[in-house]
Amino acid sequence: MAPAAAHGNPWLEQRVLNMAHQGGEAEAPSGTMYALKRAMKLGADMLEVDVHTTADGRLVVLHDSRVDRTTNGSGVIYGMSLKEVQRLDAAYDFVPGEGPRTGRPERDYPFRGVRTGERKPPPGYRARDFRIPTLDEVLRTFPRVPINIEIKGLADSDNASFFRNADALAALLNGIGRSEGVIVASFNQMALERFHAQAPEVALAPALPGIALFKFANLPLAEGMAALQVPITFQGIQVTDADFVKRAHAQGYAVHVWLSNDPENEEIYDRLLSWDVDAVMPAEPGRFEDSLCEHKAPRPPRPKDWPGGKRCSKRYSIACKVEVIGYGRSGRKLRLILLRYDDFAGRCAGRVRVRARGLGTVARGRFDFGKLPPSQGGPEERSITMRSKRAGVGATPTLRTIARPYDAFPTVTTFHRLPGRRAQ
Numbered sequence: 001m002a003p004a005a006a007h008g009n010p011w012l013e014q015r016v017l018n019m020a021h022q023g024g025e026a027e028a029p030s031g032t033m034y035a036l037k038r039a040m041k042l043g044a045d046m047l048e049v050d051v052h053t054t055a056d057g058r059l060v061v062l063h064d065s066r067v068d069r070t071t072n073g074s075g076v077i078y079g080m081s082l083k084e085v086q087r088l089d090a091a092y093d094f095v096p097g098e099g100p101r102t103g104r105p106e107r108d109y110p111f112r113g114v115r116t117g118e119r120k121p122p123p124g125y126r127a128r129d130f131r132i133p134t135l136d137e138v139l140r141t142f143p144r145v146p147i148n149i150e151i152k153g154l155a156d157s158d159n160a161s162f163f164r165n166a167d168a169l170a171a172l173l174n175g176i177g178r179s180e181g182v183i184v185a186s187f188n189q190m191a192l193e194r195f196h197a198q199a200p201e202v203a204l205a206p207a208l209p210g211i212a213l214f215k216f217a218n219l220p221l222a223e224g225m226a227a228l229q230v231p232i233t234f235q236g237i238q239v240t241d242a243d244f245v246k247r248a249h250a251q252g253y254a255v256h257v258w259l260s261n262d263p264e265n266e267e268i269y270d271r272l273l274s275w276d277v278d279a280v281m282p283a284e285p286g287r288f289e290d291s292l293c294e295h296k297a298p299r300p301p302r303p304k305d306w307p308g309g310k311r312c313s314k315r316y317s318i319a320c321k322v323e324v325i326g327y328g329r330s331g332r333k334l335r336l337i338l339l340r341y342d343d344f345a346g347r348c349a350g351r352v353r354v355r356a357r358g359l360g361t362v363a364r365g366r367f368d369f370g371k372l373p374p375s376q377g378g379p380e381e382r383s384i385t386m387r388s389k390r391a392g393v394g395a396t397p398t399l400r401t402i403a404r405p406y407d408a409f410p411t412v413t414t415f416h417r418l419p420g421r422r423a424q
Contacts, residue, residue, distance in 0.1 A: 011183070011203065011226045011254035014300045017279035018288055019046040019148060021258060022063055025099050026283040027318050027346060029091035029111055030070055031061045033129040034121075036138060038407050040308030042316040043289045045300060046146040048281050051135050051165060052153075058082040059135040059168050065154045065161075069093070070100050071132070078154055078161060082134070089115040091130045096318040097345035097373075099283070108344075110319040110409060122319075122408050135169070139178060145306060148205075148229075148256075148281075151186035151195065162191035170198035183256075185229050196224050205229040205256070215239060220251060227254040227278070231261040232268070242275045254278040266291055273297055286316040286347060287371070314368070319408035320348035322367065324401040325381075327354075327415055332388040334362075338403060339381055340369045347371045350405035352384065357398050362388045367403065 023035025024044075036047055049061045054077060067073045067085065072092035077085065091111035095101045101108070113119045115130040135149070151169060153162035166186075173179065185205035186192050192204055203226035206214070211230055213219040221228070228248050232240045245255045256279040257272055264283055269291040272280055282288035292299065293312035302311060309315070321342035328335045340348055348369040356362045363386040372378030404410040 009226055009252050009254060012249065012252070012278065014045075014146070015254070015278040016273065016292060016297045016299060017045040017146070017256070018043065018285055018292060019048050019256065019279045019281045020044040020285040021048045021260075021281035021283050022050070023047065024283060024285040025063075026097060026264075027286055029094040029130060030063055030099065031132070032090050033131075033133050033137070033141065034091070034111075034125050036133075036142070037125070037129065037307065038316075039285045040142070040145065040306065041407065042286050043302075043309065043311040043313060044285050045302070046148060046279065047138070047142065048148040048150070049135070049138060050150045050152045051169060052077045052161075053165050053168050054082045054085055055079055056081050057168065059165070059172060060085060061133050061135055061138055063152070065152065067132070076154065086128075086131045088132060089113065089130065090132050091115065095344065096320065096342075107321075108342075110321075119409075123404075124407070136172060136176075139172075139176060142307065143178075144181065144303065146181040146183075148183045148185060151184065151188065151191050153188060153191070156187065159188065159190060162186065162188040163194055166191040166195040167198070170195050173199055173202060183227055183229075193222075200224065203227070211239070214248075215244065218247075221253060225253065227256050229256040229258060229281075231258055232272075233261055240272075240275070240277070245275045245277055249276070256281060259283065270295075284346070286318075289316075314349065315406050316347065317349045317405040317408060318344055318346035320344055320346070320369070320373075320405050321411065322348065322350065322369070322403045322405060323411045324352065324403055324413045324415075327399060327401070329388075333385055334388055334399075335383055335385045336365070336401060337381055337383050338367050338369075340374060340379070343373045343375050345371075345373060345376065348373070348378075348405060350403065350408070352386075352404075353402045354386065354388075355400040355402070357400075 020039035022030040023039050028035035028038050050063045051059045071088040071090050073088040093100045095108050114121045151165050179201040183203045187207050189207040189209050204224045205227045206221050206225050230239050248255045255277045257277050258281040273295050323339050324336050325339045326337040352365045354363040365384045365386040370378050374380040399415045401413045402410045
């Protein structure tokens with residue numbers, strides 16, 4: 001097969017892609033179905049996952065070759081059965097806005113225990129969405145969504161594990177007849193070649209040697225390559241810039257940028273969009289979605305039958321902590337004071353519902369604390385005013401308020417007739 005560039009490259013027409021890296025590992029537990037579903041819901045165009053095989057030969061979505069960093073377990077994935085792997089809590093050490101962290105106070109782990117049934121999942125999700133999924137499960141859940149699959153290995157020097165994973169991936173994709181909308185990448189060039197020999201219709205992204213030859217010797221990529229998937233910098237060397245992107249496009253290759261080596265913020269997003277890159281793999285897909293929408297960047301059509309919501313929706317949040325600490329009323333108008341009491345870096349927004357004994361739901365509203373926690377200069381309190389749908393609220397002995405960040409957990413507060421603090 002000739003290089004993708006020789007036949008016209010469909011990945012040059014699919015831009016600018018919000019390619020949720022591990023589903024957005026800073027906003028949701030890495031690689032979980034919860035993260036992937038959430039990313040699609042907030043407008044992502046493509047998903048990025050990493051794969052390893054279990055001891056019984058099943059391809060699973062996990063970034064590391066060990067389960068220690070992201071779960072409540074320990075050990076190498078290659079020595080564990082799928083059943084053992086999927087018992088683990090893949091959100092155990094996840095801190096919203098940061099990713100996996102250890103040694104933090106228990107309150108910093110809002111999803112800990114969902115997988116094991118110790119707490120209920122957010123509405124619309126299941127406990128199984130917080131385990132390590134199989135790649136087959138991901139492909140069946142998102143049959144038409146473009147996906148980037150990176151072949152991993154036990155260690156950089158362990159070619160046998162890379163080959164095993166390449167063989168398993170080729171067999172799975174061939175078995176379900178999936179080649180369209182898939183790019184396969186790896187840091188192991190021999191694994192890519194082995195995969196390509198078995199699944200030649202699937203587009204590829206080169207390993208580091210191919211990127212280096214293109215960057216510094218201006219040599220074309222190997223057969224089957226469709227996109228250069230690159231960092232901005234690598235070991236202090238500038239890899240991606242406007243000239244690099246222009247040269248790649250001229251030779252028929254798309255440019256997808258991953259940000260693991262570089263800071264992720266609006267300045268970086270602005271720079272990448274000004275360079276005309278075709279896709280970005282953000283750890284914060286909600287934040288990048290905001291940037292794409294603010295720039296009115298070109299986007300590929302989003303099919304109506306795709307899972308998830310519309311692009312540019314403001315209805316997204318990390319799993320922040322918000323509580324209603326006071327209320328006031330004037331006729332049918334209710335005014336609530338909300339407190340944000342977490343320290344997570346990320347947008348905190350959601351819905352508030354007010355219930356009155358004997359009357360049911362009497363008012364609904366929305367809150368938005370912005371992207372910064374109070375420790376970084378963001379607001380600690382917000383007040384919102386809602387109009388009650390029912391008369392007689394003032395005569396009820398209690399008001400029950402439920403504040404729920406989008407796709408996260410509610411905080412329930414019950415006010416008696418004379419609450420400890422009232423909005424003025």
